[in-house]
Amino acid sequence: MSSVRMNIDGKDIEVEEGMSVLEAAKEAGIEIPTMCYDERLKPSGACRLCMVEITKNGRKKLVASCCYPVEEGLTVNTTTEDVHKIRRVLSELLLAVTPNGTHRELAAEYGITKTRFHLKTNPDSPCTLCGLCVRYCEEVKHRNAVCFVGRGIHRTVALVPGASNDCMSCKECYDFCDSGKMVYLVDGILG
Ligand code: SF4
Ligand code: FES
Structure with a gap:
C-alpha cells in the first residue's frame, strides 16, 4: 500500500x-x-x-x-x-x-x-447515542440484537424482540457502554 x-x-x-x-x-x-x-x-x-x-x-x-x-x-x-x-x-x-x-x-x-x-432523558437509562452497542452487535457478533428506535429527542437504543437468549450468552456491550444503558436493558429483560 x-x-x-x-x-x-x-x-x-x-x-x-x-x-x-x-x-x-x-x-x-x-x-x-x-x-x-x-x-x-x-x-x-x-x-x-x-x-x-x-x-x-x-x-x-x-x-x-x-x-x-x-x-x-x-x-x-x-x-x-x-x-x-x-x-x-x-x-x-x-x-x-x-x-x-x-x-x-x-x-x-x-x-x-x-x-x-x-x-429530557430517562435518568434510569441514559444513552449518549454513541451507537457502539448497535454496531458491535451487528459487525462483530453478527447478531443484530440491539437497534436504534425513535426520532429526535426520543431516539434511543432498544433490544429487538426475542433478543434475550443472544444477550444472556453475550453481554459484551457492557464493557463499552459507559452510560450503563445496556446493563439496564439487558439485566431488565433477564430479570
Ligand atoms: S446504550 Fe450505551 S453503548 Fe449503546 S448507544 Fe447508548 S450509550 Fe452507546
Ligand atoms: S465522531 Fe469520531 S469518535 Fe465519534
Missing part, C-alpha cells in the same frame, strides 16, 4: 493511505478525544468529539477525524480555538445525558464539572 505525507500539529508524518486522520494522529502520538470510535468497528461519526481542523488547498474546515481519510499534503490542527469550543460544548451536553463516560474527563479538562443543559 502506498503512503501519504501530511502534517499534524506541526509534525510532518508519513502514513499509510487508507488510514483515518484519527489513526494517523494516534500513530504520531497525538491524542484526539473520541466517544463513538472503536478500532474493531467501522467509524460512524456519531459523537463529533473527534473534530479537528484540516487545511486543504488553502481552505480550512472542521471534520470528524475518525471518518476523514488521510491525504497527501493535508494539514491537520487538533487544537484550534474552534476545535476546543466544539469539545467544550459537546462534553457539557453529554454531561446532561449522563455523568459517566469519557466526556466527563474531557469536561473536567475544560474546568466543567456541571452542565447548564437540561435534556
Whole structure:
C-alpha cells in the first residue's frame, strides 16, 4: 500500500493511505478525544468529539477525524480555538445525558464539572447515542440484537424482540457502554 505525507500539529508524518486522520494522529502520538470510535468497528461519526481542523488547498474546515481519510499534503490542527469550543460544548451536553463516560474527563479538562443543559432523558437509562452497542452487535457478533428506535429527542437504543437468549450468552456491550444503558436493558429483560 502506498503512503501519504501530511502534517499534524506541526509534525510532518508519513502514513499509510487508507488510514483515518484519527489513526494517523494516534500513530504520531497525538491524542484526539473520541466517544463513538472503536478500532474493531467501522467509524460512524456519531459523537463529533473527534473534530479537528484540516487545511486543504488553502481552505480550512472542521471534520470528524475518525471518518476523514488521510491525504497527501493535508494539514491537520487538533487544537484550534474552534476545535476546543466544539469539545467544550459537546462534553457539557453529554454531561446532561449522563455523568459517566469519557466526556466527563474531557469536561473536567475544560474546568466543567456541571452542565447548564437540561435534556429530557430517562435518568434510569441514559444513552449518549454513541451507537457502539448497535454496531458491535451487528459487525462483530453478527447478531443484530440491539437497534436504534425513535426520532429526535426520543431516539434511543432498544433490544429487538426475542433478543434475550443472544444477550444472556453475550453481554459484551457492557464493557463499552459507559452510560450503563445496556446493563439496564439487558439485566431488565433477564430479570
Ligand atoms: S446504550 Fe450505551 S453503548 Fe449503546 S448507544 Fe447508548 S450509550 Fe452507546
Ligand atoms: S469518535 Fe469520531 S465522531 Fe465519534
